Amino acid sequence: MFEEDQTENYSPLERLRHSSAHVMADAVQTLFPGTKLAIGPAIETGFYYDMDVPRTLTQEDLEKIEAVMQQIVDRNEPFVREEVSKADAVELFKKRGEDYKLEIIAAIPGDTVTLFKHGNFVDLCRGPHVEATGKIAAFKLLSVAGAYWRGDEKNKMLQRIYGTAFPEKQQLEAYLTQLREAEARDHRKLGKELDLFSMMEDEGPGLILWHPKGARVRGTIEDFWRAEHRREGYELVYTPHMAKLDLWKTSGHVDFYKENMFSPMEVEGQDYEIKPMNCPFHIRIYNSRMHSYRELPVRLGELGTVYRFERSGVLHGLLRVRGFTQDDAHIFCRPDQLQLEVEQVLKMTMRFLGTFGFKEFELFLSTRPEKSVGSDENWELATKALRGALEAQGLAFKVDPGEGVFYGPKIDLKIKDTIGRMWQCSTVQVDFNNPERFNIHYVAEDGSRQRPIMVHRALMGSLERFFGILIEHFAGAFPIWLAPVQAIFLPITDQQNDYVAGLVTALKEKGIRAEADYRKEKIGHKIREAQLAKIPHMVVVGGKEQAAGQVSLRSRREGDKGVMSFDDYLKYLQAEIETRM
């Protein structure tokens, strides 16, 4: 165990999991002599151990390791703590060939280190542990993966085994059920099943094709986004997908962001670059004319599509892609306006995300990193404004010291989805760098030229990523205001086709996404398919409904809602859409 991973306040669960990691390491060394141990901490979902194993482990090996672990647990060997001199520890681990432990010992201050033993197994570790291996009642190994020694890609790649452990068998079962639940919600799986999007696997990894159904959802999100921004005093703009490389030299991206940019393309002897960011364009728009202090803040927003080079191994469905659309905006304001602007952004963000059912947030204030630009007083002023905005809104937040961007401090906001996972989408960043690089101004009350402060902000982050999160959040069952098909009409026989066609047309004219299933299938079949397509309203129409000018509503969530007149149904439907529930 790695000394530095220990903390004073070690919970009983962490203690159990950390002990499980020891038992796993013991089992691996038993099965694969010559295995060298690196580090093996408890983590939020369980534990892992990084080790240098003589051969590559497979999924089947995990079962064997589990079996040996069970034997160690059954032997109920006590965990014994021992404090030894560093020299003794070095000798011990040298004899055992534990090269990584020797490296760790060398980095530990002081003269002594602690060891934890159970059976014949010894590990460098501060503990604490459970009393004996028998306390490990419910564990499971989950996966093997590569991991660099000390997390540095220049170092050797070790093998990491992930596992989890709980005090009770039911808790382990519950956790495994939750993993299966998360798998069932996987946006990549649902995206295919519901025909929402696809990737161009061969011709463009990390590039997304939005299919008609996905595009309908996106369109609805975009309409809502635009309406909210107009209401909040934003001007919406459009900017090109590329510009001369010079623009990104001015902005500093060539210096600071090069590894994420695609290679430039040459046009008539000039290098052009596909945009990785929207901000330089928005600055150009701001700077296209002189601004008075009176017209600030200027808020420019855009659903701007950017392209960033991401290493092939990191691409992941919609959550990590190479081309994506940011719901980007840049606010140019006076220093005295900064805090209020940030407050407005925070309020707007929470209202916007709340509409999608995200009601729980975690906020993080990131302060000045080691490598940064800008004066002390600017950092001071901006950090104070961000903190002041959080406090004025009565929002709880954590401080991430030194995690700010090089050009300014920021607030990140994470949302909690239906199954309790946290996702980072929104960000509010103060930027001292670009206003200077682009030399932008406003004219102050006294006629002098002053430098505005610039704020970058996004509510969703990227539409692709946000869509992926939404799919998982709703498990593909979008609320009716977002659903690609809001209502599907199901005629019982083709005698009702004309009547149904008239109703569908009436709904479409009101902007409702309605469709009909005219196939000559039994009603049970049509319902099953509509239900699997997660369509919120199934509207059954047979001879009786037709004769009475009625429809029979079946809700995706609540089942058969009974018959009603078409006019009543229309009102019901519109009300449900408007509440955005």
Next chain:
RNA sequence: GCCGACGUAGCUCAGCUGGUAGAGCAACUGAUUUGUAAUCAGUAGGUCACCGGUUCGAUCCCGGUCGUCGGCUCCA
């Protein structure tokens, strides 16, 4: 990029130690006019990711490329 696994029909997946491929669903055709989660019958559909090698013969073995997945590193 790195470590490992994987890539078979539109989808989900079979295919033992090498003898040129199969199921269910979907699609298509016909019959069925059906009342709240699957009507029946038939038809068609695959250079087994791609390139090369070994072999009399490769979906299967070997090498390379591309991609996907689980992680590492990095991040919206």
